[in-house]
Amino acid sequence: MAVNDGLSRLVARARPRHRTTTEFVEATLREAILTGVIAPGTPLRQEELAETFGVSRMPVREALRQLEARALAEFHPHRGAVVAEISAADGADIGAIRMALEPMALRLSLPGLTAADLDQAEELIAEMDGEADPGRMGELNRRFHMTLYARAGRPRLLALTEQHLLAADRYLRFQFAALGYRPRSQDEHRVLLAACRAGDADTACRLVTEHVGQAAEQLTAFLEAREAG
Amino acid sequence: MAVNDGLSRLVARARPRHRTTTEFVEATLREAILTGVIAPGTPLRQEELAETFGVSRMPVREALRQLEARALAEFHPHRGAVVAEISAADGADIGAIRMALEPMALRLSLPGLTAADLDQAEELIAEMDGEADPGRMGELNRRFHMTLYARAGRPRLLALTEQHLLAADRYLRFQFAALGYRPRSQDEHRVLLAACRAGDADTACRLVTEHVGQAAEQLTAFLEAREAG
DNA sequence: TGCCAGGATATTGGATCCAATCTATCACCG
DNA sequence: CGGTGATAGATTGGATCCAATATCCTGGCA
Numbered sequence: 002m003a004v005n006d007g008l009s010r011l012v013a014r015a016r017p018r019h020r021t022t023t024e025f026v027e028a029t030l031r032e033a034i035l036t037g038v039i040a041p042g043t044p045l046r047q048e049e050l051a052e053t054f055g056v057s058r059m060p061v062r063e064a065l066r067q068l069e070a071r072a073l074a075e076f077h078p079h080r081g082a083v084v085a086e087i088s089a090a091d092g093a094d095i096g097a098i099r100m101a102l103e104p105m106a107l108r109l110s111l112p113g114l115t116a117a118d119l120d121q122a123e124e125l126i127a128e129m130d131g132e133a134d135p136g137r138m139g140e141l142n143r144r145f146h147m148t149l150y151a152r153a154g155r156p157r158l159l160a161l162t163e164q165h166l167l168a169a170d171r172y173l174r175f176q177f178a179a180l181g182y183r184p185r186s187q188d189e190h191r192v193l194l195a196a197c198r199a200g201d202a203d204t205a206c207r208l209v210t211e212h213v214g215q216a217a218e219q220l221t222a223f224l225e226a227r228e229a230g
Numbered sequence: 231m232a233v234n235d236g237l238s239r240l241v242a243r244a245r246p247r248h249r250t251t252t253e254f255v256e257a258t259l260r261e262a263i264l265t266g267v268i269a270p271g272t273p274l275r276q277e278e279l280a281e282t283f284g285v286s287r288m289p290v291r292e293a294l295r296q297l298e299a300r301a302l303a304e305f306h307p308h309r310g311a312v313v314a315e316i317s318a319a320d321g322a323d324i325g326a327i328r329m330a331l332e333p334m335a336l337r338l339s340l341p342g343l344t345a346a347d348l349d350q351a352e353e354l355i356a357e358m359d360g361e362a363d364p365g366r367m368g369e370l371n372r373r374f375h376m377t378l379y380a381r382a383g384r385p386r387l388l389a390l391t392e393q394h395l396l397a398a399d400r401y402l403r404f405q406f407a408a409l410g411y412r413p414r415s416q417d418e419h420r421v422l423l424a425a426c427r428a429g430d431a432d433t434a435c436r437l438v439t440e441h442v443g444q445a446a447e448q449l450t451a452f453l454e455a456r457e458a459g
Numbered sequence: 460t461g462c463c464a465g466g467a468t469a470t471t472g473g474a475t476c477c478a479a480t481c482t483a484t485c486a487c488c489g
Numbered sequence: 490c491g492g493t494g495a496t497a498g499a500t501t502g503g504a505t506c507c508a509a510t511a512t513c514c515t516g517g518c519a
Contacts, residue, residue, distance in 0.1 A: 020307045021307050021308075021501095021502065021503095022502075022503070023295070023502080023503090024307075046470075046471095047470080047471070048469095048470075048471095056503080056504090057503060057504045057505075058471090058504085058505095059502085059503055059504065059505095060502080060503070062292065062471090062472090063291065063292060063295045063502095066252070066292045066295045066296050066299075067295050067296065067298070067299045069296070070295075070296045070299030070300055071299055072386065078249045078250050078253075078471085078472085078510085078511095079470080079471055079472075079509080079510045079511055080470080080471075080510090080511065080512085081470065081471065090385075091386060093384065094384045094385065094386035094387055095386070097334060097338065097382075097384050097387050098331070098334075098386065098387050098390060100334065101330040101331050101333070101334035101335075101387075102327070102330050102331070104330070105326060105327075105329065105330035106330075109326065153326075155322065155323045155326050156319075156323065157301065157320060157323035157324070157327065158323055158326050158327050158330075161327060161390075250471095250472065250473095251472075251473070252472080252473090275500075275501095276500080276501070277500075277501095285473075285474090286473060286474045286475075287474085287475095287501090288472085288473055288474070288475095289472080289473070291501090291502090292472095307480090307481095307501085307502085308479075308480045308481055308500080308501055308502070309480090309481065309482085309500080309501075310500070310501065
């Protein structure tokens, strides 16, 4: 029943949106892992999951395979899957990938950004200001970044970027769960947006790189301390 | 029998290396798609694949799900999977991702590169010089790049990089199949290696960016012309 | 008392079977 | 003669069943 706890709530609502059961199971499990509903290292027992989803083991197995390919679950032959662990090394890895992808996405997107896009980004900053719920905060932050990248016209690059934004978010939630959540200043986001409004690609790219880099550094510092202690 | 043709040769040799059937099917299919043994757009019929692999449909299904997550196959619910199509848009996407990832990988790896690494890269260039087989050429090129990135100490970044190098290679093979293969000069690789030997990170990163960018540009030019005509 | 062997149990991996859905064909009607 | 609807065949999606493997516990032996 360890997994069941928070999961069954997610299961209840989202069913009809998906065309196949596998799709449904995969999407729900992915969200559960990313939002921390299922903790890192938790064994993902097929029978147990099948029961909470109200399906057979087969769609569960297919979903687990997809999660493995996305590095959200680890497979051990004949021993089953576990939720991907959280480690300082992997956190640094995700940070490095973000530092590579996001400036590229921004540079491609910048010329195509509309006034409406920039206004929406502004609104998202306003919403983030003083947001008390860390989960909501993560979502707003992600949407802010993705709004700036949206006009890159590179679906695959954007999907990869969002995937790693989500992975980073998972790490942040984990940190908040351990250290408590304290809302951060939105100054960095504001100057980034200003550079985008000015159409200054070089500055904007430098700012996201720094922004992402700093976030990754803080995170790995916490994770390394935790692994040492 | 469309798929069977070249596939059965791959099937014959690699079986014992893998611990589970799914793993075996996935690896073999992946190689077959990446090397062009199975052409883009080919329907991947589960029953047919199961028979050529000598297994049941189940491991085939799990393998297909993993290929979907890697963007090597496209799923259409209740209609089956097809080998990922080749398009100018997707080629540009892969190019952009490489242009983001590879400079980052190189920058992280450069300080850790040993003399042995650099010598191996040199040897790979020598092997590439005048290599007549496009398949072998692709492998050497990939190994050259990965050798330079190997000391980045970021397994996830490296895996992602190699994945997209492989995807780019698939596109190149496709181009060669249409236009014929003509060995390219290794000058760009040589100056890149020289910058690495000199420990000049900025120059080396600029050079890979340009190198990858030019390759991507040539490729998309060909693909766009093909789609137009 | 600690360690190794062997068997019981739990769990995954793989095969088979049935149901749901899509596609193509053909008849019928406007 | 063209278009639309029904129906048959093919193919995938999902459930159940069996086999293979790993883990854990227990008992015997040094």
